[in-house]
Amino acid sequence: MSAQREMKEKNPWHTPVTIITVIGVIAIVALVTVAVLQNRPVLQKYKYGIVLDAGSSHTALYIYEWPAEKDNNTGRAEQKYVCKVKGKGISSYANTPVKAGESLNECMQEAKMQVPTKRHHETPLYLGATAGMRLLNMENSSASDKVFQAVEKALQRFPFSYQGARILSGQEEGAFGWVTVNYLDDRLKQGLETTGALDLGGASTQISFVSKNYDISESPSNSVTFRLYGNDYNLYTHSFLCYGKDQVLRMALAHQTKSGPGTILDPCFHPGYLELKDYSLLYDSPCVSDRKPQNATGTFNHSGAGNFKQCQEVVKKVFNFTSCKYSRCSFNGVFQPPLQGPFGAFSAYYYVMDFLKLTDATMPLKDVKEKLANYCATPWNEIVKQHPEVPIKYLAEYCFSGTYIITLLTDGYNFTSESYSNINFIKKIKNSDAGWTLGYMLNLTNMIPAEAPDSPPLPHAGYVTIITISALILFVLFILSLRFICPSFQKTPHIV
Ligand SMILES: Nc1ccn([C@@H]2O[C@H](COP(=O)(O)OP(=O)(O)OP(=O)(O)O)[C@@H](O)[C@H]2O)c(=O)n1
Ligand SMILES: [Ca+2]
Numbered sequence: 001m002s003a004q005r006e007m008k009e010k011n012p013w014h015t016p017v018t019i020i021t022v023i024g025v026i027a028i029v030a031l032v033t034v035a036v037l038q039n040r041p042v043l044q045k046y047k048y049g050i051v052l053d054a055g056s057s058h059t060a061l062y063i064y065e066w067p068a069e070k071d072n073n074t075g076r077a078e079q080k081y082v083c084k085v086k087g088k089g090i091s092s093y094a095n096t097p098v099k100a101g102e103s104l105n106e107c108m109q110e111a112k113m114q115v116p117t118k119r120h121h122e123t124p125l126y127l128g129a130t131a132g133m134r135l136l137n138m139e140n141s142s143a144s145d146k147v148f149q150a151v152e153k154a155l156q157r158f159p160f161s162y163q164g165a166r167i168l169s170g171q172e173e174g175a176f177g178w179v180t181v182n183y184l185d186d187r188l189k190q191g192l193e194t195t196g197a198l199d200l201g202g203a204s205t206q207i208s209f210v211s212k213n214y215d216i217s218e219s220p221s222n223s224v225t226f227r228l229y230g231n232d233y234n235l236y237t238h239s240f241l242c243y244g245k246d247q248v249l250r251m252a253l254a255h256q257t258k259s260g261p262g263t264i265l266d267p268c269f270h271p272g273y274l275e276l277k278d279y280s281l282l283y284d285s286p287c288v289s290d291r292k293p294q295n296a297t298g299t300f301n302h303s304g305a306g307n308f309k310q311c312q313e314v315v316k317k318v319f320n321f322t323s324c325k326y327s328r329c330s331f332n333g334v335f336q337p338p339l340q341g342p343f344g345a346f347s348a349y350y351y352v353m354d355f356l357k358l359t360d361a362t363m364p365l366k367d368v369k370e371k372l373a374n375y376c377a378t379p380w381n382e383i384v385k386q387h388p389e390v391p392i393k394y395l396a397e398y399c400f401s402g403t404y405i406i407t408l409l410t411d412g413y414n415f416t417s418e419s420y421s422n423i424n425f426i427k428k429i430k431n432s433d434a435g436w437t438l439g440y441m442l443n444l445t446n447m448i449p450a451e452a453p454d455s456p457p458l459p460h461a462g463y464v465t466i467i468t469i470s471a472l473i474l475f476v477l478f479i480l481s482l483r484f485i486c487p488s489f490q491k492t493p494h495i496v
Pocket of ligand 2 (some may be wrong): 056130202
């Protein structure tokens with residue numbers, strides 16, 4: 001009996017200090033575990049949004065994804081998937097509208113596979129059409145309505161949350177391109193200086209930038225104001241309808257064929273290039289239809305001369321610099337404040353300059369012009385040999401397109417040899433394509449809040465560390481205070 005008692009008395013587990021220590025440790029572990037679990041970032045689940053970019057030359061389907069818990073907060077929406085619709089843009093189906101709808105099926109089927117099935121019903125689906133449909137709508141509004149009806153019917157067959165198909169205004173197209181670029185660069189959330197956006201399509205082109213310290217209110221149609229993440233922006237934007245590169249090519253050809261010759265020697269095409277072209281096809285667009293010469297019925301020979309300087313002269317003729325009712329203008333009497341800041345130039349700006357290997361921002365403008373002049377002067381058969389992988393239609397037009405880009409930027413928008421170096425030719429920013437689609441979706445889903453979101457003062461790891469250290473300090477203080485208040489704690493129980 002006494003031996004048993006002695007054992008119990010000597011067993012250190014039975015001292016009050018040990019018991020308090022064990023309970024204390026358990027309490028700390030419990031406290032920290034609760035803190036960690038309670039505030040642990042929830043398992044990542046994603047939400048999705050689909051935007052169809054129905055451009056003048058082609059349609060592309062974009063799927064964006066973002067963390068489900070952070071819709072309008074810290075998570076950034078990113079491009080998850082892109083599908084290029086086969087064939088031409090929806091406006092080319094004016095005479096066979098049902099085919100416009102059918103053309104979208106393949107990419108839509110792909111989208112069904114890409115978005116998890118359980119998210120299908122809550123995934124918004126938008127279609128935005130740009131300059132091709134703007135032109136068709138001007139030319140034949142009932143044909144454009146029929147294209148939309150067919151497209152709508154085709155899209156509604158899919159299990160997504162269809163949100164409508166419509167033509168974007170030029171202002172929206174420019175502004176949403178600017179939002180995309182600055183959102184992807186994290187410039188909006190951080191309130192940093194913004195980047196201007198230059199978008200070149202087949203049928204229109206957009207320029208959007210913030211010109212600080214210049215009052216842009218003299219032309220209200222070119223001014224868009226936003227409040228994003230607590231910052232106010234007064235954006236200048238303009239969309240030039242008919243100034244996409246396909247329509248400008250029509251205008252340049254219309255100018256050269258206005259007297260109706262059988263053969264034109266075009267400085268914007270390579271020497272040795274020769275193609276028989278149709279007058280009626282050339283003039284089949286509201287951008288040139290009023291210039292159709294009386295005698296222009298059949299075909300003409302389009303041959304190349306390959307001369308950059310002369311090509312620039314031809315291209316300049318598509319701009320009108322004669323009148324400006326504002327304090328300053330770009331061309332065609334359109335207001336433009338002083339250029340400011342870096343610019344991102346995407347879509348056809350990028351395709352063309354990338355093909356010509358002229359995207360290096362450190363290359364001076366005069367070198368760009370020199371390289372372009374050499375390229376244009378290269379005989380057509382050599383160009384074809386050098387680029388067997390590039391479709392002939394694209395290949396034939398790069399000299400023209402490069403010359404148009406340089407002329408538009410310098411003569412049109414007034415970029416100088418100096419400010420030209422502020423232009424970055426870009427395709428993607430952090431894996432998402434630059435273009436209006438992301439900005440459009442962010443706007444329609446209210447994913448960019450007007451005010452800066454409240455963020456927790458501490459990151460999660462910092463929070464857990466502070467909780468742990470505070471608990472340990474409290475525990476040590478508690479033990480020390482016990483020893484101080486009741487000195488008997490200092491002695492091990494001693495039984496005689
Ligand atoms: N690898 C490529 C892809 C496209 N293009 C050309 O780029 C132009 C189309 O650019 P894009 O930005 O796709 O225009 P859309 O969106 O179709 O037209 P818009 O914005 O005017 O509606 C067309 O002339 C097309 O021939 C090109 O030169 N090289
Ligand atoms: Ca476009």
